[in-house]
Amino acid sequence: MANVTLKANLPSETESSLRFPTYPVAGQAxxxxxxxxxAAISALSGSQGFFEIHAENYMGAGGPPHRALERVRRDHPISLHGVCMSLGGPQPLDKDHLKRFKSLIDRYEPALVSEHLAWSTHVDTYLNDLLPLPYTPATLAHVCDHIDEMQNAIGRPILLENPSTYVLFAESSISETDFIREISKRTGCGLLLDINNVFVSASNHGFSALEYLSDFPLAKVGEIHLAGHAEQEDDEGELLLIDSHDGPVADAVWQLYEIVINSCGPIPTLIEWDSNIPDWPVLRAEALAAQAILDRHVSDRETSHALG
Structure with a gap:
């Protein structure tokens, strides 16, 4: 796999070349x-943090979705999160999908761009799911090739999100953390650490979420996701957690988040809530809880430096 030289990221471009203002996301929720x-967002003054959109919801040319997004983007940074690139899929990336993805980047100049370590397509069928893959040398090379292709096509590095998993593959010969670490090393991509995914997978497979995080390449993390999960039972009546994005962040996930922030610093953090969507104040309160943790870390570090 050849090394690639990526186009400079948007912050290095001149302000006059940008369609929208540049807003920082460092330390924001x-x-x-x-x-x-x-309407609720527009009625409030001042920063509301940053907003994440799923790329596939905005691949039409215009209409109300784009008018709404343009209003938000004028006053806030956005992150562009892909869910259908199928980086782990066996077939070549869909070049038309890549073009549409790049057009959204050019149109809205997102501060962050991310995709999943998963597969979601088969031939010409797009599955409404993010499916796991075996962690083998062959799969590793295949995923890296796809990430290289995507990054070259869009002209910037992406952040790759760790999955939530419900099954394991007998043929896997590489740990998930080593697999992700090697992907980042080979492709130069950053990482999106979904802490709820870590907690869900750890509960489902019986490993320690703390040990997973201690082995995760945290230095490569450019964004964090937090979300709610649902409790179900598997066929044997055992507890099964589902990454449902339909409720508030669980206390255990908040605890893991504080540990990560204390270790890594104030990484931009996104609250995902994609079904059973509450009123804006409820969702905003979740983001403000994350913001309080980010701000407390900054304050504690400044106090430590002052005392030192």
Whole structure:
């Protein structure tokens, strides 16, 4: 696999070349953008953090979705999160999908761009799911090739998100953390650490979430996701957690988040809430809880430096 030289990221470009203002995301918490919240967001003054959009919801040329997004983007940074690139899939990346993805980057100049370590397509069928893959040398090379292709096509590095998993593959010969570490090393991509995914997978497979995080390449993390999960039972009546994004962040996930922030610093953090969507104040309160942790870390570090 050849090394690639990526186009400079947007912050290095001149302000005059940008369609929208440049806003910082460092140390900020944000939320998923839902059009039904637009009026409430617009009624508030000042920063509301950053907003994440799913790329596939905005691949049409225009209409109300784009008008709503343009209003939000004028005053806030956004993160662009892909869910259908199928980086782990066996077939070549969909070049038309890549073009549409790049057009969104050019149009909205997102501060952060991310995709999943998963597969979601088969031939010409797009599955409404993020499916796991075996961690083998062959799969590793295949995923890296796809990430190289995507990054070259869009002209910037992406952040790769760790999955939530419900099954394991007998043929896997590489740990998930080593697999992700090697992907970042080979491709130069950053990482999106979804802490709820870590907690869900750890509970489902019986490993320690803390040990997973201690082995995760945290220095490569450019964004964090937090979300709610649901409790179900598997066929044997055992507890099964589902990464449902349909409720508040669990206390155990908040505890893991504080540990990560204390270790890594104030990484931009996104609250995902994609079904059973509450009123804006409820969703905003989740983001403010994350913001309080980020701000407390900054304050504690400044106090430590002052005392030192």
């Amino acid at each position: 944000g939320t998923s953008f839902k059009p039904e919240h637009l």
